[in-house]
Amino acid sequence: MDLVLLAWKNLWRSRRRTLITLIALSFSLMLVQAFHNLSYGVYSAMIDSGVRAGSGHLVVYHQDYVASRDEQFSFAPGQLREQLSALAGVAEVLPRLYLPGLAQSSRESRGILLTGVIPQAEQRVNPFLRDLPTDQQLESLSGRQAILGSRLLKELQLKIGNKFVVTLQNASGDLVSEMFRVRGAVQTGIKTIDSSLLMVGHQRAAALAGLPGEIHELAIVLQSQKFERLVFPALQQLLKNHPQQVGLSWEEAMPNLANAIRLDYASQKFIFIILLLIVTIGVVNTLLMSVMERFREFGVILAVGASAMRLRLLVFSEALLLGLVSMLLGSALGSLATWYLQEVGINLRYFIDETLEFGGVVFDPVLRAAWDRPYMLQIAGFMLLLSLAAAVYPAIKAGRIKPAEAMRHH
Amino acid sequence: MPLIELKSVSKIYPLGSQQVIAVDDLSLSIEAGEFTVLAGPSGSGKTTLLNLIGCLDEPSRGEVWLDGQEVGGAPQPQLAKLRLRKIGFIFQSYNLIPVLTAAENAEFTLMLMGVPKSRRRQRVVELFAELGLAGLEERKPSDLSGGQQQRVAIARAMASQPAVVLADEPTASLDSQASEELLALMRRLNREQGATFVFSSHDPLVISRAQRVVTLRDGRLESDR
Numbered sequence: 001m002d003l004v005l006l007a008w009k010n011l012w013r014s015r016r017r018t019l020i021t022l023i024a025l026s027f028s029l030m031l032v033q034a035f036h037n038l039s040y041g042v043y044s045a046m047i048d049s050g051v052r053a054g055s056g057h058l059v060v061y062h063q064d065y066v067a068s069r070d071e072q073f074s075f076a077p078g079q080l081r082e083q084l085s086a087l088a089g090v091a092e093v094l095p096r097l098y099l100p101g102l103a104q105s106s107r108e109s110r111g112i113l114l115t116g117v118i119p120q121a122e123q124r125v126n127p128f129l130r131d132l133p134t135d136q137q138l139e140s141l142s143g144r145q146a147i148l149g150s151r152l153l154k155e156l157q158l159k160i161g162n163k164f165v166v167t168l169q170n171a172s173g174d175l176v177s178e179m180f181r182v183r184g185a186v187q188t189g190i191k192t193i194d195s196s197l198l199m200v201g202h203q204r205a206a207a208l209a210g211l212p213g214e215i216h217e218l219a220i221v222l223q224s225q226k227f228e229r230l231v232f233p234a235l236q237q238l239l240k241n242h243p244q245q246v247g248l249s250w251e252e253a254m255p256n257l258a259n260a261i262r263l264d265y266a267s268q269k270f271i272f273i274i275l276l277l278i279v280t281i282g283v284v285n286t287l288l289m290s291v292m293e294r295f296r297e298f299g300v301i302l303a304v305g306a307s308a309m310r311l312r313l314l315v316f317s318e319a320l321l322l323g324l325v326s327m328l329l330g331s332a333l334g335s336l337a338t339w340y341l342q343e344v345g346i347n348l349r350y351f352i353d354e355t356l357e358f359g360g361v362v363f364d365p366v367l368r369a370a371w372d373r374p375y376m377l378q379i380a381g382f383m384l385l386l387s388l389a390a391a392v393y394p395a396i397k398a399g400r401i402k403p404a405e406a407m408r409h410h
Numbered sequence: 411m412p413l414i415e416l417k418s419v420s421k422i423y424p425l426g427s428q429q430v431i432a433v434d435d436l437s438l439s440i441e442a443g444e445f446t447v448l449a450g451p452s453g454s455g456k457t458t459l460l461n462l463i464g465c466l467d468e469p470s471r472g473e474v475w476l477d478g479q480e481v482g483g484a485p486q487p488q489l490a491k492l493r494l495r496k497i498g499f500i501f502q503s504y505n506l507i508p509v510l511t512a513a514e515n516a517e518f519t520l521m522l523m524g525v526p527k528s529r530r531r532q533r534v535v536e537l538f539a540e541l542g543l544a545g546l547e548e549r550k551p552s553d554l555s556g557g558q559q560q561r562v563a564i565a566r567a568m569a570s571q572p573a574v575v576l577a578d579e580p581t582a583s584l585d586s587q588a589s590e591e592l593l594a595l596m597r598r599l600n601r602e603q604g605a606t607f608v609f610s611s612h613d614p615l616v617i618s619r620a621q622r623v624v625t626l627r628d629g630r631l632e633s634d635r
């Protein structure tokens with residue numbers, strides 16, 4: 001305890017040097033925390049919108065559908081939807097039927113992906129559908145209303161209320177056609193979706209394809225991503241009764257997004273480590289200077305009976321205190337920056353005009369941070385360790401001082 | 411049995427390709443309660459001899475005995491312990507830790523020994539009263555005169571009641587009046603408390619106050635009276 005007190009006093013002996021080191025440590029910690037929290041927030045939002053518009057946090061497919069995307073691998077969900085909806089943390093369970101086909105207006109024809117959905121359920125979670133006015137929403141499972149991707153609508157030269165025909169191959173291999181009417185249009189910003197999406201009531205689509213009650217995808221949207229750890233095992237349990245079906249997480253179902261995020265985190269980590277290492281070198285320099293300046297004083301301390309170990313501990317205590325103070329200061333600054341980035345955010349609209357797409361998911365132009373407290377704690381602890389590591393060489397130096405020599409030459 | 415006994419001790423420093431014989435085959439014994447000065451011209455080996463007695467340095471040849479124990483060749487941590495318990499040190503200047511107060515400096519060895527804070531303070535208050543330092547407990551070394559600093563160093567050296575107090579030219583940075591006062595103080599501690607002092611000096615005035623004068627020349631004993 002007395003040693004720690006002495007270390008604390010020693011730290012403030014060269015006030016300016018200590019302050020500069022403290023600021024360097026605190027600022028780099030703040031930068032790392034704030035920057036991480038910003039990308040954490042952006043990714044969470046991205047995952048959320050990607051998951052809601054896409055295949056959900058968790059998704060069930062026929063095991064052969066995953067790789068082939070062949071529409072013959074449909075399945076009957078049975079009680080799965082009800083069972084999953086009953087689990088804690090599940091916001092919505094969305095059955096979907098995907099049928100490739102051809103859409104024809106009086107002027108043009110285009111390849112489309114006819115998607116049979118439960119409209120009310122989709123509207124509750126899908127951000128693009130939610131933004132549509134009520135008079136553009138699908139009203140029933142079996143109606144002839146259809147929502148088209150904005151680009152598809154334009155290419156077919158259709159307007160809301162116009163009729164068009166969809167042709168596809170049904171389950172028995174026959175070509176079948178059905179007339180639909182444009183109810184609304186969505187713009188997601190993703191080209192492939194905007195030019196091929198054709199959303200209709202599930203019953204109508206299933207009847208057309210001759211697959212009544214069947215689906216290709218059962219997307220599960222959770223209240224938040226953190227429920228994944230709870231719901232995923234429960235899903236696997238339920239799927240024991242459905243040996244043909246597999247349950248995937250969003251990372252497996254949307255590998256592009258997951259990989260893009262992983263890659264970005266990895267490059268961030270690399271930059272963070274380099275930043276912290278540079279700062280650590282500065283700390284080594286500070287500690288070493290302060291040890292060399294006190295050569296004679298350390299000689300006296302050793303002469304009056306302190307062991308070399310105690311001197312080493314003194315140097316470590318100084319580094320520990322330096323690390324602790326900057327850990328607290330840096331985390332306070334990091335929290336402040338995170339708070340600002342969460343409340344105000346960074347509006348990319350000032351810089352870029354186009355729709356922002358990342359890993360196949362469109363994101364909000366206002367980047368907002370989210371709190372990743374375990375990470376903040378972890379990186380703060382890491383910095384503390386680095387300051388201790390920075391003390392190793394100076395401590396060895398201090399421990400090697402020979403009192404007789406220190407007294408004679410300094 | 412003498413408190414300090416040097417048996418044919420030599421200390422040889424390598425200096426480039428040559429050797430410096432700082433202490434040359436020297437034998438000396440000092441009893442508990444003595445007040446001994448090491449005199450001699452510059453380079454005669456006073457500091458080296460004090461370092462050998464104080465376990466700060468090891469002899470090249472011969473034996474150093476302290477309080478019935480041979481100290482040469484002991485491992486470093488053990489030497490540190492020996493210095494802590496048996497020896498008090500006073501150096502010529504810059505003895506004190508600048509960030510600590512006078513009292514904290516005086517307590518320092520007791521702190522190293524793990525003596526509880528209240529007992530430490532009590533001992534220091536006693537010593538400060540005796541050394542004419544009362545009221546200066548909370549001063550930083552930079553706010554003390556040279557003589558006061560040296561007295562704080564004496565307090566630190568005496569605090570743990572060591573077997574011997576070693577002082578290397580303790581008055582060299584002081585004016586003659588302060589030197590005189592410091593010496594009188596050491597002499598009183600020696601008489602009243604029976605503390606053993608061994609110190610070096612080349613100040614004739616200081617030397618004249620000693621009970622025993624050991625004069626060195628070129629690392630050898632020139633006279634002992």
Ligand SMILES: Nc1ncnc2c1ncn2[C@@H]1O[C@H](COP(=O)(O)OP(=O)(O)OP(=O)(O)O)[C@@H](O)[C@H]1O
Nearest residue numbers: 423424425430432451452453454455456457458459
């Ligand atoms: N570490 C060392 N390396 C080389 N030579 C040394 C070393 N320490 C002392 N010496 C030499 O040993 C001799 C004795 O030195 P010492 O310091 O003991 O003398 P001193 O009597 O204390 O002198 P002064 O009165 O100047 O303090 C001197 O010639 C000195 O140069």
Ligand SMILES: [Mg+2]
Nearest residue numbers: 456457458578
């Ligand atoms: Mg000397």
